[in-house]
Structures are given as C-alpha cells and as structure tokens.
Amino acid sequence: MIEVNKQRRREFGDFQTPNELSSKITCHLKQLGFFPASIIEPTCGTGSFIFTCLDTFSEARIIGIDINSNYLNLVSEKLSQIKKSGKVELRQGNFFELDWQKEVEGLTKPILIIGNPPWVTSSEITILGGANIPIKSNIHGFQGLDTKTGKSNFDISEWMIIELLKALNGHSGILAMLCKVAVARKVLIYAKKEKISVFSSKVILIDAKEYFGASVDACLFICHVKPASFNYTCHIYESFDSNIPIQEIGYIDERMVANIPLYKKWRHLIGNNTHIWRSGIKHDCTRVMELLKQENGFLNGFGELVSLEDNYLYPMLKSSDLANNRIKNINRRMIVTQKSIGEDTSSIQQNAPLTWEYLKKYAHFLLNRASSIYQNRPQFSVFGVGSYTFSSWKVAISGFYKELKFRLIKPFEGKPVVLDDTCYFLPAKSHEEAAILLSLLDHPITHEFYHSFIYWDAKRPITKQVLQQLDLKKLFREISYPKLLDILQHSNQNIPRDLLAYKLKQFS
Numbered sequence: 159m160i161e162v163n164k165q166r167r168r169e170f171g172d173f174q175t176p177n178e179l180s181s182k183i184t185c186h187l188k189q190l191g192f193f194p195a196s197i198i199e200p201t202c203g204t205g206s207f208i209f210t211c212l213d214t215f216s217e218a219r220i221i222g223i224d225i226n227s228n229y230l231n232l233v234s235e236k237l238s239q240i241k242k243s244g245k246v247e248l249r250q251g252n253f254f255e256l257d258w259q260k261e262v263e264g265l266t267k268p269i270l271i272i273g274n275p276p277w278v279t280s281s282e283i284t285i286l287g288g289a290n291i292p293i294k295s296n297i298h299g300f301q302g303l304d305t306k307t308g309k310s311n312f313d314i315s316e317w318m319i320i321e322l323l324k325a326l327n328g329h330s331g332i333l334a335m336l337c338k339v340a341v342a343r344k345v346l347i348y349a350k351k352e353k354i355s356v357f358s359s360k361v362i363l364i365d366a367k368e369y370f371g372a373s374v375d376a377c378l379f380i381c382h383v384k385p386a387s388f389n390y391t392c393h394i395y396e397s398f399d400s401n402i403p404i405q406e407i408g409y410i411d412e413r414m415v416a417n418i419p420l421y422k423k424w425r426h427l428i429g430n431n432t433h434i435w436r437s438g439i440k441h442d443c444t445r446v447m448e449l450l451k452q453e454n455g456f457l458n459g460f461g462e463l464v465s466l467e468d469n470y471l472y473p474m475l476k477s478s479d480l481a482n483n484r485i486k487n488i489n490r491r492m493i494v495t496q497k498s499i500g501e502d503t504s505s506i507q508q509n510a511p512l513t514w515e516y517l518k519k520y521a522h523f524l525l526n527r528a529s530s531i532y533q534n535r536p537q538f539s540v541f542g543v544g545s546y547t548f549s550s551w552k553v554a555i556s557g558f559y560k561e562l563k564f565r566l567i568k569p570f571e572g573k574p575v576v577l578d579d580t581c582y583f584l585p586a587k588s589h590e591e592a593a594i595l596l597s598l599l600d601h602p603i604t605h606e607f608y609h610s611f612i613y614w615d616a617k618r619p620i621t622k623q624v625l626q627q628l629d630l631k632k633l634f635r636e637i638s639y640p641k642l643l644d645i646l647q648h649s650n651q652n653i654p655r656d657l658l659a660y661k662l663k664q665f666s
C-alpha cells in the first residue's frame with residue numbers, strides 16, 4: 159500500500175478507482191460491441207483500469223501513464239505476477255507535457271481511452287499552492303468580467319478530457335472517462351463548438367459516495383468518436399443496468415439544452431423578455447457589510463455590537479432564506495453604500511457619520527477584497543446595484559438551490575428588502591404586479607420550460623441567463639387571461655378582484 163499525503167492527494171485529485179467499478183465499465187464497453195486494438199489509460203494510478211482491460215480486452219495493446227512513479231512501480235510489480243503483462247507498456251509522464259495527438263496517431267485503431275482523471279479544480283490547486291495545472295488553461299475563452307468573477311475556474315479533468323478528445327478527433331475510438339456530470343456536459347459543448355467528430359455519447363450516473371466516499375454528481379462519460387460524424391445529443395442513464403434514458407441533453411437550435419423533449423414542447427415561449435432578471439448585491443465582505451439587528455444595536459461578523467444610522471441599512475435575505483421560505487421576520491441588515499454602480503460614497507460622511515466611521519474602521523477588509531471589480535472604484539463600493547435594487551416589491555429565487563421556488567418579497571418595516579448575490583429577482587412596482595409575476599412563474603408551464611434549460615447537478619443550477627429566456631408576455635397569452643385571473647384570486651394575496659383584473663389587462 160502506498161502512502162499519499164492528504165495535500166498531494168488533493169492536488170493530484172488522487173482517488174483510485176475500485177476494481178469493482180472499473181470492471182463494470184470495461185464489461186459495459188464490451189457489451190456495446192466495442193473491441194479496441196489499443197488502449198490508453200492517461201492517468202493510470204495503481205492500475206485499476208489496466209488490469210480490468212487486460213481481462214476484458216485481452217488482444218489489445220495497453221499504455222498506462224501516470225505522474226507518480228511509485229504507482230507505476232506498483233503496477234509493474236503486479237503485472238510481473240500475471241501472464242499477459244507483455245501487452246502493457248508503462249510510462250512515467252506529466253499529462254500536460256505530452257503530445258496526445260502524436261500518441262494517438264502512432265496507435266492501431268480503434269482506440270479506447272479510459273480512466274479516471276484527477277478530481278480537482280484549478281482554483282483548488284491555486285489555493286493549495288500547487289502546480290499540477292495546464293499553462294494555457296482558458297479553454298472556453300472567457301473574457302472580461304467572467305475571468306474576474308470566477309467563471310474561468312475549471313475542473314482539471316475537463317481540460318484533460320478535452321485534450322484527449324481533440325487527439326481522437328477524426329479517428330475511430332471511444333473515450334470512457336469517470337468525471338463529474340457537469341464536466342461531461344462541458345466537454346460536449348466544447349466538442350460541438352470545435353466540430354469534433356462525435357458519433358454518439360452517453361452518460362451513466364455513478365454513485366460517487368459508494369465508490370469514492372465523495373458527494374459529487376459523478377458519471378461515466380462515454381463518447382464514441384468516428385470520422386465525419388457530428389452528433390451532439392447525449393442520453394443520460396441512471397445506472398449500468400438501465401436501458402431507458404432518464405434524460406436527453408444536447409444541441410438543438412444551436413443551443414445546449416438540458417431536456418430535449420421539454421425544450422421542443424415549450425421553445426415557442428423563448429423571447430425578448432421585457433422584464434429583466436437582476437442579481438442581488440455583491441460586496442464580498444459579509445463580516446463588515448451584513449449585520450444582525452439586536453435590541454440595542456447591530457451585531458457584525460466580528461461579534462462587535464455597533465450603532466449605525468438607518469439611512470444605508472436595508473433588510474436583507476440570503477439564498478437559504480428564500481429556499482426555506484424564511485422571508486417574514488427579517489433580522490439581517492446589509493449596508494448598501496451606493497444607489498448605482500460607481501456612485502461617489504463620500505457623502506456618507508455627512509449623511510450618516512456613524513456609518514462612515516464604522517466603514518473607515520473596517521476599511522482594510524473592504525480594501526483587501528480579492529475581486530478586481532472593486533479596483534478604481536469609490537471606497538466601500540458594492541456591485542449589482544441600480545434602481546431595481548430599491549424597488550419595494552420583488553419576486554425572487556435562489557440560484558443555488560435545486561428547486562424552482564419563487565418568493566414574493568414585500569417591503570419590510572417600510573424599506574425595500576435587498577438580496578445577496580446568490581439570488582435573482584424581478585423588480586415589481588406594486589403588490590399586484592408582484593402577484594401577477596409570481597402566478598406566472600409558479601405555473602407548471604414555467605417549471606417545464608425552465609427544466610428544459612436547468613442542469614440540476616451544476617453548482618449554481620439557476621442562472622440569470624436561464625431565467626431571462628422565458629418571455630412572460632408569451633407565457634401570459636399561453637396560460638390565458640381568465641385562467642390567470644382565477645389563479646390570482648385563489649393565491650392568498652388578498653388583492654381585490656377588480657384591481658387584479660385591471661392590472662392583468664395592463665400587464666398583457
């Protein structure tokens with residue numbers, strides 16, 4: 159048994175596949191009628207896939223590579239004890255330094271590339287101070303704000319699988335990789351974008367808890383590559399034994415969708431939504447900017463009880479409050495220093511001297527915020543503010559929770575309620591408008607519509623882009639005026655029918 163310290167295991171995403179799982183995978187590939195002439199295991203570790211491939215595909219030549227020479231010695235030792243070891247070539251190498259096109263070109267086809275690449279993200283490696291990362295890493299070409307707000311963080315396995323797929327492009331072969339479901343999807347998006355010759359693909363869900371003791375949405379991603387084939391739909395199966403897919407994802411109308419049948423059913427509701435979805439406020443300094451109301455002041459994240467004027471304090475809700483419907487008695491407050499992005503903050507000194515002194519006291523925390531969006535901005539700046547932030551009524555949802563739960567947010571103690579940047583909302587001018595928006599968003603059609611776009615395994619399944627797809631005016635016409643009026647009357651909002659009827663007419 160080889161000892162790998164915890165830090166190294168994390169940096170190298172080192173979770174060896176149990177033989178039971180690798181054997182299930184190779185048997186599944188055989189059942190598909192696939193018999194490779196050559197096999198590559200690009201990060202072979204202690205060789206789980208090498209040994210099951212030797213059993214299942216006894217005729218194939220097998221190449222195993224890993225960065226860790228101790229693992230290769232172990233595999234070599236085990237191989238020397240079995241007969242067919244002459245078919246296996248082991249090499250110590252760094253994935254990021256190998257020319258994968260060349261590797262693939264030199265092999266007899268069809269090729270199987272199989273394995274379980276490291277389970278770690280680029281930002282985790284950066285935090286660990288590690289170097290196991292590709293030099294040219296912006297695979298999806300993120301630009302501007304996206305690179306600053308964390309979108310450019312990626313899974314190392316995603317980068318590796320894309321490199322391998324690029325190498326297989328135009329040849330005949332199968333890529334079978336254990337990875338996160340989200341990684342499989344991103345690889346497919348890349349394949350479509352770069353016109354990689356994919357014949358078919360499928361995802362089989364894996365219980366990562368059972369096999370790796372990890373709580374991740376994991377899968378086996380099988381991608382069959384064949385010259386001159388360009389098919390980017392992918393069926394998702396619940397297990398190795400299921401014949402009927404639970405979901406069909408893929409490209410349609412030049413976009414990647416999460417559920418093709420639902421998308422086809424409701425795509426006529428996509429449109430230019432005149433109601434714009436907004437994000438909550440971003441400040442990246444919870445301990446200073448968020449406080450809990452006490453009888454005799456406000457408690458900040460450092461445990462300090464402070465006195466502040468009311469001017470810049472707003473009742474606030476977080477994602478978890480929306481998800482758990484804790485929206486009535488609000489005791490959290492956010493200091494909102496600006497009414498619009500870039501607004502001068504120096505007037506706080508006159509308007510609210512106590513708040514100014516408080517912000518000055520904690521200025522170094524605000525100054526040291528990692529995100530570059532705060533650079534060259536007035537001091538104590540926040541992000542994601544505009545007139546919509548201060549609308550008295552809102553209909554909001556959390557981006558993080560795996561449920562479509564929209565909430566109607568009323569003003570609290572005479573002030574508009576603000577949300578943090580993990581939430582999205584539609585501002586509304588009145589209670590009636592908010593009630594109409596909620597009745598539209600809570601409708602089963604809306605749920606089916608959004609299910610065709612949402613990947614529930616994603617870290618933030620609900621995004622502004624997804625929410626914005628639905629044209630509420632088209633939805634209004636689809637449901638029809640009389641039905642909506644009926645729904646609204648039974649919605650416990652206590653709004654007189656005449657007023658609702660009038661506002662609904664205006665809305666349409």
Ligand SMILES: C[S@@+](CC[C@H](N)C(=O)[O-])C[C@H]1O[C@@H](n2cnc3c(N)ncnc32)[C@H](O)[C@@H]1O
Binds near residue numbers: 206254
């Ligand atoms: C998740 S483990 C899987 C090992 C093996 N494929 C299996 O299925 O049991 C990931 C492996 O990737 C190897 N690895 C990590 N970074 C690598 C790199 N840059 N080049 C080659 N191998 C690497 C680690 O040493 C580790 O053995």
